[in-house]
Amino acid sequence: xxxxxxxxxxxxxxxxxxxxxxxxxxxxxxxxxxxxxxxxxxxxxxxxxxxxxxxxxxxxxxxxxxxxxxxxxxxxxxxxxxxxxxxxxxxxxxxxxxxxxxxxxxxxxxxxxxxxxxxxxxxxxxxxxxxxxxxxxxxxxxxxxxxxxxxxxxxxxxxxxxxxxxxxxxxxxxxxxxxxxxxxxxxxxxxxxxxxxxxxxxxxxxxxxxxxxxxxxxx
Amino acid sequence: xxxxxxxxxxxxxxxxxxxxxxxxxxxxxxxxxxxxxxxxxxxxxxxxxxxxxxxxxxxxxxxxxxxxxxxxxxxxxxxxxxxxxxxxxxxxxxxxxxxxxxxxxxxxxxxxxxxxxxxxxxxxxxxxxxxxxxxxxxxxxxxxxxxxxxxxxxxxxxxxxxxxxxxxxxxxxxxxxxxxxxxxxxxxxxxxxxxxxxxxxxxxxxxxxxxxxxxxxxxxxxxxxxxx
Numbered sequence: 001x002x003x004x005x006x007x008x009x010x011x012x013x014x015x016x017x018x019x020x021x022x023x024x025x026x027x028x029x030x031x032x033x034x035x036x037x038x039x040x041x042x043x044x045x046x047x048x049x050x051x052x053x054x055x056x057x058x059x060x061x062x063x064x065x066x067x068x069x070x071x072x073x074x075x076x077x078x079x080x081x082x083x084x085x086x087x088x089x090x091x092x093x094x095x096x097x098x099x100x101x102x103x104x105x106x107x108x109x110x111x112x113x114x115x116x117x118x119x120x121x122x123x124x125x126x127x128x129x130x131x132x133x134x135x136x137x138x139x140x141x142x143x144x145x146x147x148x149x150x151x152x153x154x155x156x157x158x159x160x161x162x163x164x165x166x167x168x169x170x171x172x173x174x175x176x177x178x179x180x181x182x183x184x185x186x187x188x189x190x191x192x193x194x195x196x197x198x199x200x201x202x203x204x205x206x207x208x209x210x211x212x213x214x215x216x217x218x219x
Numbered sequence: 220x221x222x223x224x225x226x227x228x229x230x231x232x233x234x235x236x237x238x239x240x241x242x243x244x245x246x247x248x249x250x251x252x253x254x255x256x257x258x259x260x261x262x263x264x265x266x267x268x269x270x271x272x273x274x275x276x277x278x279x280x281x282x283x284x285x286x287x288x289x290x291x292x293x294x295x296x297x298x299x300x301x302x303x304x305x306x307x308x309x310x311x312x313x314x315x316x317x318x319x320x321x322x323x324x325x326x327x328x329x330x331x332x333x334x335x336x337x338x339x340x341x342x343x344x345x346x347x348x349x350x351x352x353x354x355x356x357x358x359x360x361x362x363x364x365x366x367x368x369x370x371x372x373x374x375x376x377x378x379x380x381x382x383x384x385x386x387x388x389x390x391x392x393x394x395x396x397x398x399x400x401x402x403x404x405x406x407x408x409x410x411x412x413x414x415x416x417x418x419x420x421x422x423x424x425x426x427x428x429x430x431x432x433x434x435x436x437x438x439x440x441x442x443x444x445x446x447x
Contacts, residue, residue: 050320050353059309062309064309064312065316066315066316066319069312069315069316069319070312072311072312072315073308073309073311073312076308076311077308089292089295089296090278090281090283090292092291092292092295093283093288093289093291093292094283096285096288096291097283097284097285097288100285100288101269134269
């Protein structure tokens with residue numbers, strides 16, 4: 001049976017990046033379709049009527065939605081290639097817990113950094129650094145969250161590395177000086193082609209949020 | 220054997236009820252520890268230092284947090300009895316999608332729909348209604364979200380919707396009615412009629428009184444903040 005994979009995504013979305021990294025790690029071919037989120041395609045609206053969001057992975061015509069769910073799906077279908085989740089239930093639960101932590105904390109707090117000013121921004125920046133430090137503690141002495149190899153939590157978190165520059169400039173702080181271990185981890189991940197090929201130029205991400213701020217009417 | 224599995228929970232939390240039910244469906248003996256959230260136990264703080272929330276499952280000394288993560292852990296560790304998730308990867312992705320939808324969208328929109336005021340409330344009411352219609356659409360034509368037997372999504376959804384019905388009673392609202400959502404109500408009644416499921420629900424009057432008291436306290440705190 002032919003495996004037809006179409007990924008509806010946008011170049012700058014950290015959620016979309018997770019899926020691209022997972023597919024590339026496993027050497028799976030897919031068709032990439034760039035969505036214009038200001039003018040969503042009929043296909044996107046049909047495949048994700050509830051959230052109308054990317055990423056959506058369409059596998060042989062059937063949509064899989066929500067980045068974490070898509071990555072788990074890809075891991076289960078192509079389980080023999082570069083497995084991302086551990087095989088034992090307890091480490092799997094730990095991986096899911098930490099991916100959930102990234103999902104709950106990183107994007108929203110990061111967003112506050114580039115959409116607010118003054119005290120609100122300062123407090124968002126402190127909160128953000130706090131979460132990164134929590135992740136550093138979880139990483140510990142391991143090369144990756146997944147242990148010796150890139151795993152589910154690595155794939156979930158690494159896309160935000162392309163947004164670090166945008167956060168730093170907006171909030172006027174340095175992630176490197178606050179979280180050197182995490183930066184070392186990020187650079188380690190970037191040595192993987194699946195990651196370096198997927199993550200956009202951080203300067204382009206910063207330009208993107210400047211334009212987005214203009215469009216949203218944020219100073 | 221009971222000492223091998225501990226559940227830290229609270230009697231009123233729908234997230235806690237999910238885990239109670241999952242463990243009972245798997246025929247597992249466990250020790251239940253009621254937490255006082257105004258005075259969290261050392262065990263809770265040590266077991267879930269990141270969020271300090273219940274429920275937490277402790278299996279052979281290993282803690283697991285976040286109710287949906289716990290449910291998947293239970294399903295993977297005790298595979299043979301009453302599987303909660305289907306085997307097919309696509310069906311699993313769909314089940315995970317609906318559980319996430321309930322936790323991340325329905326619950327929060329419902330809070331706004333019942334508790335907010337003015338335009339924010341109106342918008343939330345509209346959105347909540349749309350979300351319930353989506354849930355009905357997913358359930359229609361099936362016995363349960365899980366198909367012939369109830370599973371992951373049913374467990375995730377049931378306790379949340381029951382909790383929202385309690386909130387609805389406290390707020391004297393009529394956002395979720397049998398007339399508007401007959402499919403959902405029929406499904407809820409079916410589950411209420413199941414002894415194991417019903418056994419995980421707190422006594423209704425007690426639950427209503429508790430939510431009423433908490434809402435009153437929250438509203439008082441909010442008005443104090445405004446006045447300050």
